[in-house]
Amino acid sequence: MRDLLTDLRTEYLGLSLRNPVVASSCGITGSVNGVRQCAEAGAGAVVLQSLFEEQIVADLGGATAGAGTAFPDEARVYLQNLAHNRGPRPYLTLIEDSRRAVDVPVIASVNCTSGDAWTDYASKIEAAGADALELNIALMPIGEGETAQDIEEAMVSIVRAVRRQTGLPLAVKIGPYFTALPHLISRLVDAGVDGLVLFNRFYQLDVDPVALTPVPGNRYSTSDELHLPLRWMSILSPRVSCDLSLSTGVHTGIDVAKAIVAGAGVVQIASALYAGKIQAVSTIICELDGWLSANGYASVGEARGRFAASGRYRPEDLERLQYIKALTQG
Ligand SMILES: Cc1cc2nc3c(=O)[nH]c(=O)nc-3n(C[C@H](O)[C@H](O)[C@H](O)COP(=O)(O)O)c2cc1C
Numbered sequence: 001m002r003d004l005l006t007d008l009r010t011e012y013l014g015l016s017l018r019n020p021v022v023a024s025s026c027g028i029t030g031s032v033n034g035v036r037q038c039a040e041a042g043a044g045a046v047v048l049q050s051l052f053e054e055q056i057v058a059d060l061g062g063a064t065a066g067a068g069t070a071f072p073d074e075a076r077v078y079l080q081n082l083a084h085n086r087g088p089r090p091y092l093t094l095i096e097d098s099r100r101a102v103d104v105p106v107i108a109s110v111n112c113t114s115g116d117a118w119t120d121y122a123s124k125i126e127a128a129g130a131d132a133l134e135l136n137i138a139l140m141p142i143g144e145g146e147t148a149q150d151i152e153e154a155m156v157s158i159v160r161a162v163r164r165q166t167g168l169p170l171a172v173k174i175g176p177y178f179t180a181l182p183h184l185i186s187r188l189v190d191a192g193v194d195g196l197v198l199f200n201r202f203y204q205l206d207v208d209p210v211a212l213t214p215v216p217g218n219r220y221s222t223s224d225e226l227h228l229p230l231r232w233m234s235i236l237s238p239r240v241s242c243d244l245s246l247s248t249g250v251h252t253g254i255d256v257a258k259a260i261v262a263g264a265g266v267v268q269i270a271s272a273l274y275a276g277k278i279q280a281v282s283t284i285i286c287e288l289d290g291w292l293s294a295n296g297y298a299s300v301g302e303a304r305g306r307f308a309a310s311g312r313y314r315p316e317d318l319e320r321l322q323y324i325k326a327l328t329q330g
Helices: 032-040 053-064 073-086 088-101 117-127 148-165 181-190 223-236 253-261 271-275 280-294 318-328
Strands: 010-012 015-017 021-023 045-047 106-112 132-137 170-174 195-198 205-208 213-216 243-247 266-269
Touching: 010 243, 021 280, 032 045, 032 088, 053 088, 053 106, 053 117, 088 106, 088 117, 106 117, 117 132, 117 148, 132 148, 148 170, 148 181, 170 243, 181 223, 195 223, 223 243, 223 253, 253 266, 253 280, 266 271, 266 280, 271 280
Parallel strands: 021 045, 021 266, 045 106, 106 132, 132 170, 170 195, 195 243, 243 266
Antiparallel strands: 010 015, 205 213
């Protein structure tokens, strides 16, 4: 990477990062080699591929794991094999080896839906040397008897349960579909969360209308998907007290610049690592650096939150007007 023109140093989850471009949890960050390549390409930190709660439970419960759940037998066997081959013990080795291999923060990640038995494992993640823990909490609210409050309560109880097990800085990665996002976030912060990742990108369902089977939609994002996290980053960043990371749709240095002026502390990139190879990290960082310098900023900190604080975006009174204009003009 060329010499930088600006100071990109950033604090996230109490950690010092050399820049705000974080390699997001994905297949590439599931191996020490991938983690090393991300760090060599310039990433400010790396979030490891997630371990699933089900893998931990399968390892704890052996043959009975998944019993009493909605999982069919086939899924249960799959999970038990997964726990055996790429389970919680190899994951601790991944943390230890990654920590040794790179000199940027290594953030472990668990994809979970409950605050049950698996949460003991959080203390093992800490002991293995992770710098922080990111929880990917993905609850599917399809039960008719389940209310929005039930879902939020479940999320808060997961955070409380993990918080009891570890003093690690804790981030939670959530999806964008909540009725009252600011309220949920303030509850998560009260429960002990240090940072929020906005947003998780869910499996994109497509349908084969002839075979009547589900098929995966676009596996990777494009910059077109930046709008939703950008809007919520702009709304939330002046209002919340925890760190904020923007995820989904970041592919260029200009995308990072938009996230930063909207108030993001850091951005996370996954699809860009696949689309442009891991070297995309250094291109994105150089573009961000060039943009900051060209726009008169000496550091990323000077630019952070400038749009959100400008008062030009007032969702409470302007958003509806812009919506009406967009639908009535042309
Ligand atoms: C191949 C692939 C694997 C992923 N695996 C994980 C994972 O293990 N845990 C997780 O929290 N997110 C995972 N993600 C989601 C990404 O971390 C990220 O949140 C999402 O792709 C949106 O960011 P992007 O637009 O930069 O891709 C994965 C994404 C991809 C493309």
